[in-house]
Amino acid sequence: MTNQMTAAQQAQQGNRRTSGQYDNKHHSEPQGVTLPPLPLVSDQAAEHVTREATAITDHEFERIGEDLVTAVQKSRDFTPQNIRAITSQIGHQRLGYDPVGAAALRNALASMEPEAAHYARNLLNQRHPEAFDGYSTKQPSQAVTVHPETVQHPLGSPDNPVNVTSDAGLSGEVFDTVVSKGRTFHRFRDGVDPMEPQAIRIQADRKLDDDDVSKIAQLTGYSLRTAGQGEGASDPIQDSDYSFIVHNDTTKGGQYKRLDKFQSNLHTFMHQGTPKRKTNNSGPGTKDTSLVDGYGRQAPKIEIYYDDAIVDDED
Numbered sequence: 001m002t003n004q005m006t007a008a009q010q011a012q013q014g015n016r017r018t019s020g021q022y023d024n025k026h027h028s029e030p031q032g033v034t035l036p037p038l039p040l041v042s043d044q045a046a047e048h049v050t051r052e053a054t055a056i057t058d059h060e061f062e063r064i065g066e067d068l069v070t071a072v073q074k075s076r077d078f079t080p081q082n083i084r085a086i087t088s089q090i091g092h093q094r095l096g097y098d099p100v101g102a103a104a105l106r107n108a109l110a111s112m113e114p115e116a117a118h119y120a121r122n123l124l125n126q127r128h129p130e131a132f133d134g135y136s137t138k139q140p141s142q143a144v145t146v147h148p149e150t151v152q153h154p155l156g157s158p159d160n161p162v163n164v165t166s167d168a169g170l171s172g173e174v175f176d177t178v179v180s181k182g183r184t185f186h187r188f189r190d191g192v193d194p195m196e197p198q199a200i201r202i203q204a205d206r207k208l209d210d211d212d213v214s215k216i217a218q219l220t221g222y223s224l225r226t227a228g229q230g231e232g233a234s235d236p237i238q239d240s241d242y243s244f245i246v247h248n249d250t251t252k253g254g255q256y257k258r259l260d261k262f263q264s265n266l267h268t269f270m271h272q273g274t275p276k277r278k279t280n281n282s283g284p285g286t287k288d289t290s291l292v293d294g295y296g297r298q299a300p301k302i303e304i305y306y307d308d309a310i311v312d313d314e315d
Contacts, residue, residue: 050069155168156175180239208238222265
């Protein structure tokens with residue numbers, strides 16, 4: 001009598017070789033299943049490894065720490081090299097300098113001879129006082145003569161210009177010397193003599209919307225043409241909420257020789273608008289109208305900056 005095999009026994013026999021051995025079945029993973037991402041470390045842990053990898057100061061971390069921890073967490077790469085790269089990038093954007101480089105310099109200064117470190121720190125303070133604040137040293141001895149170049153210059157002075165992308169530069173505060181779009185601009189004031197500017201920066205005492213930028217740029221171009229037979233202004237490039245840059249070759253038509261007239265007219269036109277037309281040559285009904293209207297009593301106060309000037313200014 002022959003016993004019938006169950007379904008399981010039949011399947012087993014079907015997986016059997018002629019030699020009597022059984023084949024191994026290949027298993028496949030279920031489709032459409034993905035493993036969850038690795039869990040993030042706590043913010044406290046991310047802060048700890050960031051501070052350890054970069055040696056940035058407490059003041060720097062107060063200003064960029066939140067953005068820094070978020071960026072490091074998002075990258076999921078907690079290697080010191082990646083943390084330093086992120087810190088350097090965010091520092092440039094928010095602080096106007098590289099805090100990782102500043103930390104490296106502070107570490108190097110610590111190993112210098114005291115007198116050499118004294119002068120090196122003070123020199124660095126001229127460029128980035130926020131990066132080395134609190135790290136300047138007193139004179140190493142009474143016999144050391146303090147030279148003018150070791151004096152710390154105020155932020156925004158000609159020897160310590162403000163980068164417009166830094167927090168200070170974006171704040172709307174008026175500084176004498178500003179770096180923007182690869183150029184150094186000097187605010188016109190007593191002791192500043194414009195030479196042959198190729199770019200002019202206008203900064204207002206309030207935030208400027210698109211209409212403001214367009215209007216003031218047109219008034220700037222019109223005023224430049226009153227200073228000579230050269231060009232007007234290029235399209236404006238806004239570099240902060242309060243300011244913009246226009247380009248113009250003031251050597252054409254001798255405009256650079258009459259920039260005092262340009263400045264005087266621009267301040268007048270800001271309030272009154274450009275001069276009234278005397279005819280209808282620009283179109284019907286244009287007589288007694290202005291090409292660009294002024295602001296009247298609501299005119300913002302403006303500061304004028306030049307990219308080419310001799311500065312004879314006491315800090």
